[in-house]
Amino acid sequence: MPRLATPLTESEIRALEPRATRYCVADGNGLVIEVMTTGTKIWRFRYTLNGKRQPLATIGDYRMISLRVARAKAQRYAALVAQGISPVATARRDRGAESKADVLREAAELYVTTALAGKSDEYRRTTRRALDKDVLPAIGNKPIGAVTADDVVAICERIKSRGAPKMALHTRNVVKRLYAYLIARQLATSNPAEVVPARSIATFDSRTRVLSGAEIGVMLRTIDTSNIRRPLKLALHLLVLTMARKSDLIESRWAEFDLDNALWTIPAARVNAREDRIVRLPRQAVALLRELQRARTSETFVFPSVRGDDRPIAKSTLNQAVKALGLDVEHFVLHDFRRTASTHLRDMEQQSAAGADITNREATDEAARDRRTLQSWADFVDSQMELARQTVDGTA
Structure with a gap:
């Protein structure tokens, strides 16, 4: 034996x-x-x-x-x-x-059985569907190294002709991830999908992009478990919770915060407004800010540059951090966080108005209403992160 x-x-x-x-x-x-x-x-x-x-x-x-x-x-x-x-x-x-493994069909099978083994059932299903329905029938019998960017574009164009531009972009991303895996395994030397711009496949009006609850949860869960610097993780989380503009957050100063009363006062001069802007912080945001305060390296800025010259991080820093994560979210930009929050809050308020008994005094108390609204939003975000965690851990 x-x-x-x-x-x-x-x-x-x-x-x-x-x-x-x-x-x-x-x-x-x-x-x-x-x-x-x-x-x-x-x-x-x-x-x-x-x-x-x-x-x-x-x-x-x-x-x-x-x-x-x-x-x-x-x-x-x-x-x-x-x-x-x-x-x-x-x-x-x-x-x-x-030797058949040098053709894409066999390589794709290797990818599915190894790289996707730890992914969720839904992730494996959608990946397998894209491969089986569109990729492999078109180029499955081609040698791995013979697949070109033109092949990828042709596949995406056929999918778009069915009226499914989002599926076309998803399929391009599947091919891109497949070839990244093959390169890591030394079965390929270049990625034909990487040179095909996403915007050339599917363009969406960025003014209407709204993340679903599931997308919010997966995105924040991915950010939280990534290896980017902790302050940048907290900044991205705070962008979601506070619905603040990116520039307002990254240039924020400790003097603007009253954490005991859960208030953030953004000076009018800093936002080119006539009056100061008041942000009523949900308890989750306060907790994140207290963590930043305990570990702070600047007496002035909440998010100081690592260069040590007492200035805030560059405006591109958060964008670069998100880009480095390779988040698989179609046509996403950081500004979509604000639009997403506003859209979900409108839906939540409509549901609350339909089923809640709110007194006239409460309805006219703008400060209390704002605080209650932001807290409801933060609780919703928490719930989506927990659902994403359960899905990854297989406990959902």
Whole structure:
């Protein structure tokens, strides 16, 4: 019987580094991966036949064979060994078929079974649908390196002709992510979808872009779990909670905040207005600002530049942070946060007016109404983040 081993994971395999001499790491049930001095990783099958240890049977190149497929082959070879049959001839035939992995259809299968294994059911479903419906029928039999930007554009144009520009953009993004994976696995050298601008596929009126509740939750959850600097995460979260303009927030000063009374007073001169602008902060925003206050490095600015010259971060900093995350949200810009909040609040207020019993005095108390409205919005945002967390964790 093969020696028991702790099963490997895809991330552990990717992390294996070459050494001065090649070496093997066992996955279990006879399956091992051999790391060559060049960094190439080869699946092998270790077995004993007729009481004698046999030379390793080669399964194939890790770049073309996923962990799941390698395990299935090892299991099949083990069944042959149990019958007293050498698996070498079968392994050789399998390797003959391995060359198919240089065509996009086989590479896409490798992508789906490995890269998408930890994604949600909905994410896998929509990705698989785009591949099966539009991508693979058109270019599935092409060699990986032969797919061009023109191929991607042609696919997107066919989808747009069906009256589905958003689906066309989604499909382009699927191809882009697929090729990013293939490049990381050294199966491709360039990304044909990366040079196809999103705006050339589908353009949307940015004045009408509103994020859904689910998009808000996923976006903020992605920001929160990313590796960008903590102050930038909090700034993006505060943009959503306060509905402030980006410039108003990043140029804000500590002197403008009264956190004990949950107030942010933006001076009229700073916003080119006749009167100061009052923002009544929900408790979530106050908590984020207190965290920033405890860790502050500037006596003046809430979001100081890391250059240490006591000035706020550049106006492009938050945009660059969001861009670096690669958020898969169609035609999104930071200003969409304000429009999104306003739209959702209108819907919430209409529902509240239809079902709530509000006294005349409360209705005329503008300050109380504003505070109540922003708190309801912050609670809604929290609920969407929690739903996104549950979806990722599989507890929804």
